[in-house]
Amino acid sequence: MFRLGASQVARSAGAQARNYATLREIEMRLKSIKNIEKITKTMKIVASTRLNKAQRAMTASRVFNKSDSEFYHNTEPESTDDSKTLLVVVSSDKGLCGSIHSQISKAARRRFEELKGNADLVTVGEKVKAQLLRTHADNLKLSFSGVGKEAPNFYEVSLIADEINKLGQYENIEILYNKFVSGVSFEPSQFSVFAADAIEKAPGLSKYELEGEDTATTLSEFSLANSILSAMAEGYASEISARRNAMDNASKNAGDMINSYTILYNRSRQAVITNELVDIITGASSLD
Amino acid sequence: MFRQTLRQVARQSTGAARRAYATEATSDALKLSLALPHETLYSESEVQQVNLPSVNGDLGILANHIPIVEQLRPGLLEVISKGGETEQYFVSGGIATVQPGNKLTISAIEAFKPDQFDAAAVKSSIADAQKRASSSDEVVAAEATIELEVLEALQTFTK
Numbered sequence: 001m002f003r004l005g006a007s008q009v010a011r012s013a014g015a016q017a018r019n020y021a022t023l024r025e026i027e028m029r030l031k032s033i034k035n036i037e038k039i040t041k042t043m044k045i046v047a048s049t050r051l052n053k054a055q056r057a058m059t060a061s062r063v064f065n066k067s068d069s070e071f072y073h074n075t076e077p078e079s080t081d082d083s084k085t086l087l088v089v090v091s092s093d094k095g096l097c098g099s100i101h102s103q104i105s106k107a108a109r110r111r112f113e114e115l116k117g118n119a120d121l122v123t124v125g126e127k128v129k130a131q132l133l134r135t136h137a138d139n140l141k142l143s144f145s146g147v148g149k150e151a152p153n154f155y156e157v158s159l160i161a162d163e164i165n166k167l168g169q170y171e172n173i174e175i176l177y178n179k180f181v182s183g184v185s186f187e188p189s190q191f192s193v194f195a196a197d198a199i200e201k202a203p204g205l206s207k208y209e210l211e212g213e214d215t216a217t218t219l220s221e222f223s224l225a226n227s228i229l230s231a232m233a234e235g236y237a238s239e240i241s242a243r244r245n246a247m248d249n250a251s252k253n254a255g256d257m258i259n260s261y262t263i264l265y266n267r268s269r270q271a272v273i274t275n276e277l278v279d280i281i282t283g284a285s286s287l288d
Numbered sequence: 289m290f291r292q293t294l295r296q297v298a299r300q301s302t303g304a305a306r307r308a309y310a311t312e313a314t315s316d317a318l319k320l321s322l323a324l325p326h327e328t329l330y331s332e333s334e335v336q337q338v339n340l341p342s343v344n345g346d347l348g349i350l351a352n353h354i355p356i357v358e359q360l361r362p363g364l365l366e367v368i369s370k371g372g373e374t375e376q377y378f379v380s381g382g383i384a385t386v387q388p389g390n391k392l393t394i395s396a397i398e399a400f401k402p403d404q405f406d407a408a409a410v411k412s413s414i415a416d417a418q419k420r421a422s423s424s425d426e427v428v429a430a431e432a433t434i435e436l437e438v439l440e441a442l443q444t445f446t447k
Contacts (some may be wrong), residue, residue: 038447057326059328060323060324060325060326060327060328061325061326063323063328063331064323064324064325064328064395065395066321066323066393067321067323067383067385067387067393067394067395068395069385070385070387070391070393071357071385073357074387076387151326151368153325153326154325154397155328157325206359207355207388208355208356208385209354209355209356209357210356210357211344211356211358215357215358215359218359218383219357219383222382222383222395226395229325
């Protein structure tokens with residue numbers, strides 16, 4: 001009987017120790033969640049201040065690109081199906097922004113399937129490169145990183161366009177990017193850039209008068225840079241707004257977790273105190 | 289009865305004429321969009337005339353110009369507004385397109401007003417570019433020649 005009592009005492013002491021431990025564990029958990037909340041809140045604020053600037057850059061680039069798209073709309077160059085297509089997938093280096101990168105790489109894979117694999121890939125941004133390397137490592141010709149920290153400028157875009165031109169002649173170039181629809185949504189879309197030959201053969205070209213022989217080449221090179229700029233500006237704006245939303249949700253979740261953990265913490269603290277009181281009172285009453 | 293129909297026809301025809309005139313008036317002016325990668329200077333604003341520095345020579349674009357595509361060379365772009373005031377911009381290059389429907393869209397890489405340039409800075413940049421133009425490195429030399437072309441065009445406008 002004595003032995004039984006001893007083992008019981010030992011067990012309760014163990015339970016008590018565990019109680020204290022869980023209390024401390026909960027406290028630590030609570031603290032770390034509070035820290036995470038601070039970080040996500042700050043990131044959200046940073047993203048919302050950047051969003052304005054990103055949106056301004058995006059509207060400017062939309063107007064800049066409009067003359068090209070109108071020209072293509074009027075001339076309607078036809079892409080030849082049998083030649084190889086170059087897919088330029090535009091995204092960025094940084095994560096923590098929801099499904100931006102996975103959506104665009106999904107769209108790239110879908111387009112790749114549609115072209116029956118007769119395509120080469122160029123990626124702009126580390127994240128999308130990592131995702132596409134897993135499935136299409138053989139078709140990845142070129143990748144750029146270190147872009148997308150700021151709104152894109154024409155200089156870095158022309159450097160990228162230059163490198164793409166060095167890859168050789170592609171009849172069709174398609175640029176996949178995340179189109180900024182509104183503050184809460186974006187959708188993967190594409191720009192088509194046509195080679196000089198395709199422009200010269202376009203059925204609607206007679207509407208325009210082209211002076212000089214290499215205007216078509218200039219136009220095709222210029223519109224490549226143009227479209228990349230627009231794609232990057234749109235992608236940047238959608239990334240920032242997606243990050244703001246993701247961080248907003250994360251802060252909300254952290255807030256919820258903090259609430260439930262504070263309740264749990266207080267409850268278990270009370271339980272520990274009650275337990276101690278019970279111990280003291282039973283101890284005192286046993287002395288009587 | 290005849291007179292009544294006659295009057296009706298007359299009314300219809302004046303109405304139709306008025307409507308046609310109204311649509312014409314809106315599409316009569318040249319609509320200019322002058323865009324830079326980072327800024328929009330004009331967005332479909334109606335202007336009187338635009339003078340372009342093209343690689344094939346200077347051209348003045350008025351309303352109802354035939355659709356063309358022109359590559360710009362470094363030079364002075366003049367926008368004459370409806371009131372007759374002239375705005376001048378120095379552009380480094382780009383593409384100008386007259387679209388069907390009386391629209392002129394200009395995509396330039398950079399555009400600044402001539403009085404925003406510092407003549408002394410231009411001069412020193414020219415000297416610097418001239419030095420690099422004679423470099424043995426082909427890429428550097430080519431870049432410097434392009435730079436020189438822009439700067440020399442710029443020099444004539446900054447006095």
